[in-house]
Amino acid sequence: MISSQIHLASRPIGMPTLANFKQVEVTLPALKAGEVLVKNTWMSVDPYMRGRMMDKDSYIPPFQIDAVMDGGAIGEVIESLNPKFPVGSKVSNVSGWRSAFISDGQDLTLLPAANIPEHYFLGVLGMPGLTAWVGLMTIAKLTPKDTVFVSAASGAVGMVVCQIAKLNGCKVIASVGSDEKAELVKSLGVDAVINYKKVTDLTQALRDAAPDGIDVYFENVGGAHLEAALNVLNEYGRISVCGMIADYNAQTPVPGPSNLLAIITKKLTIQGFIVMDYFDQFEEFIAQMAQWLQAGKVKSQETVYQGLEQAPEAFIGLFEGKNKGKMLVKL
Secondary structure: OEEEEEEEOOOOOOOOOHHHEEEEEEEOOOOOOOOEEEEEEEEEOOOOHHHHOOOOOOOOOOOOEOOEOOEOEEEEEEEEOOOOOOOOOEEEEOEOOEOEEEEOOOOOEEOOOOOOOHHHHHOOOOHHHHHHHHHHHHHOOOOOOOEEEEOOOOEHHHHHHHHHHHHOOOEEEEEEOOHHHHHHHHOOOOOEEEEHHHOOOHHHHHHHHOOOOEEEEEEOOOOHHHHHHHHHEEEEEEEEEOOOHHHOOOOOOOOOOOOOOHHHHOOOEEEEOOHHHHHHHHHHHHHHHHHHHHOOOOOOOEEEEEOHHHHHHHHHHHOOOOOOEEEEEEO
16 A cells, blocks of 8 residues: 655754655555554644754654654554454554554554544544643642633643633633634633734733733743733742743744743742653543533534645644644545
8 A cells, every 4th residue: 555654854944844844655565463554534733743853852752854754643444464453443543644554553542432523532632632631630730719821722722721721610811813713712711812912011911811810821832921921920820831832943042031030939830741741641531521522511623634735734834823723634
């Protein structure tokens, strides 16, 4: 079988461009005992992949030049020599950026037989959803009395953060980058929305939205958002840091906030986290999130590009603010 793949052609400087990617076709060999052939149906593009395009040490190895990229995907077993994964099995995997691949099954997870769209397992029921859950419940130790500020609130993680916080009885302030995205997060029941591109003073806008201050800041952006949050956080506030997308394409070191002294004077707690360290919470998360989804208490939103050839454009679109909810590619 021929597998179409997206390879890293060159390492980007600043914002990635289509020239940093190339599509190639690879002939897959015949299956060996214990192997399966998986045809991907959906793949995910995520901001963390930008860091993997650089040749530097991190929590996950970098992509290699002239080699296929990888990431979260959903696929179907179309040929099998492994009884654990019969033909027709739907599986989640980390072999995205390609139309098909061969696996010995160790990197595959069977999707549960539930009346849930399969692509949800790349979004609200996948890594973004678990990130929101861990960041709020484990890192920030959310309580019903908290006022929560969420940056990039219309993104894959941010949308779930808003909804989990509201379901736990919190007041939620959401920051987005357009009026259209503001309407989207308003539909989730948040208490106030800031279009940061329309305000001249983000700190004042946040103070207006949360006159009693904020207790939790869920950090997706960095930069001016972090500085504003530090200004408005109450004593013993908590900052859960899962991303700083504003800095991902920076070509020179980005200066830190000018008000870091607030960490001391307000006795703040700041913790960064990588969701893969918390996969032991996945079963608990899935059980609760599936219940919320089936009860209509959580909404899922996706922006979908069609075809593997559109994957680089979808990825670049993450940094141009083109996604509402989870950015996906349907293969």
